[in-house]
Amino acid sequence: MTVRLFAMTGGHLTGALGNLMxxxxxxxxxxxxxxxxEHPKGRIVFDTGMHPDCQSxxxxxxxxxxxxxxxxxxxxxxxxxxxxxxxxxxxxKVDLVINSHLHFDHVGGNALLPNATVMVQKREWQAxxxxxxxSQRGFHRQDFDLGHRIMQIEGEHDVFGDxxxxxxxxxxxxxxxxxLKVKLDSREVVLAADACYFCRxxxxxxxxxxxxxxxxxxxxxxxxxALQTAGATIFFGHDAExxxxxxxxxxxxx
Numbered sequence: 001m002t003v004r005l006f007a008m009t010g011g012h013l014t015g016a017l018g019n020l021m022x023x024x025x026x027x028x029x030x031x032x033x034x035x036x037x038e039h040p041k042g043r044i045v046f047d048t049g050m051h052p053d054c055q056s057x058x059x060x061x062x063x064x065x066x067x068x069x070x071x072x073x074x075x076x077x078x079x080x081x082x083x084x085x086x087x088x089x090x091x092x093k094v095d096l097v098i099n100s101h102l103h104f105d106h107v108g109g110n111a112l113l114p115n116a117t118v119m120v121q122k123r124e125w126q127a128x129x130x131x132x133x134x135s136q137r138g139f140h141r142q143d144f145d146l147g148h149r150i151m152q153i154e155g156e157h158d159v160f161g162d163x164x165x166x167x168x169x170x171x172x173x174x175x176x177x178x179x180l181k182v183k184l185d186s187r188e189v190v191l192a193a194d195a196c197y198f199c200r201x202x203x204x205x206x207x208x209x210x211x212x213x214x215x216x217x218x219x220x221x222x223x224x225x226a227l228q229t230a231g232a233t234i235f236f237g238h239d240a241e242x243x244x245x246x247x248x249x250x251x252x253x254x
Contacts, residue, residue, distance in 0.1 A: 003164050004038040005182055005189065006249035007235070008083040010049035011074030013105065019069060020197050020238075021206045030070075030238035032105050034080045035191055036087075036249065037182060041160045042095035045116070046180050046191055048080045048109030051143060055079075062104060062140060080109035087250045096159070098167065099144070100193030101174040102128045107143045118144070119159070121169065122152040124176025137174055137212060170195035170224070172217025173208075179224070181232070186254055188232040195220045198239040202228070 009031040017024040037044040051061065054074050059067040076082070081091040097116040099107050101124055110118060127133040128144060157167040166181040173194045180191040195217070196202050202221055211217050228234050236242045247253060 001040055005253040006036040007246050008034045008249050011078040013070040015070040020208050022209050029240045031243040044096045045094050046098045047100055047106045050074055050105050051108035052079050081112035101177040102139045102144055117149040117151055119151045121176030121178050122154050125152050127175040170220035172213050172220050174212050190227050190232050191235045194237045197237045199236055
């Protein structure tokens with residue numbers, strides 16, 4: 001039973017590194033990754049990148065705060081649907097979207113995968129509909145409240161029941177953040193998403209200044225480190241140097 005994994009980056013953001021790692025200086029270029037996972041029981045996209053509105057006027061969609069924090073480099077052809085079409089995959093035939101969390105650069109492309117079921121941690125989904133938490137955490141309902149069938153899960157979840165694709169709770173960045181463990185034929189990889197922005201986040205344990213729960217995020221980093229020590233390859237959320245080493249679709253992660 002072969003599981004196939006493809007990585008796709010859909011544009012990038014540029015912003016102050018100090019907003020992403022306490023005490024850091026200078027700017028960081030942040031690739032925006034999505035992943036296609038093909039399993040005999042279904043086609044999955046893990047995180048969907050940004051909404052096409054971000055190609056023209058992100059401030060109109062999200063207000064001035066995000067456009068003051070980041071410069072957007074996101075062009076037509078960078079959206080998740082176009083990335084899938086470029087490798088002859090039909091966006092309308094994606095069975096399942098697994099969102100790590102509800103931030104704009106991880107759920108903005110959900111609208112482009114209209115027939116998928118969306119799998120998300122129950123705590124995250126509930127937070128997205130709590131006006132106070134949503135405001136504090138930067139959740140925008142127009143990105144995720146779209147009429148998809150929603151599968152709310154709690155804790156670790158084996159997607160197909162065979163241990164090949166497993167949702168891992170990695171809370172802290174947001175109330176219900178999750179990463180995804182994928183067992184390929186050759187190795188195990190963990191798609192960390194924003195539980196671990198950079199390799200340095202894991203090695204230096206320097207969190208962003210603003211997170212939902214610092215203690216929970218440190219526990220999540222402990223879990224990722226334990227998986228790495230056991231032999232898993234961690235795919236860091238927005239680490240530009242790491243992403244220079246990652247084959248892009250149509251090349252396959254092996």
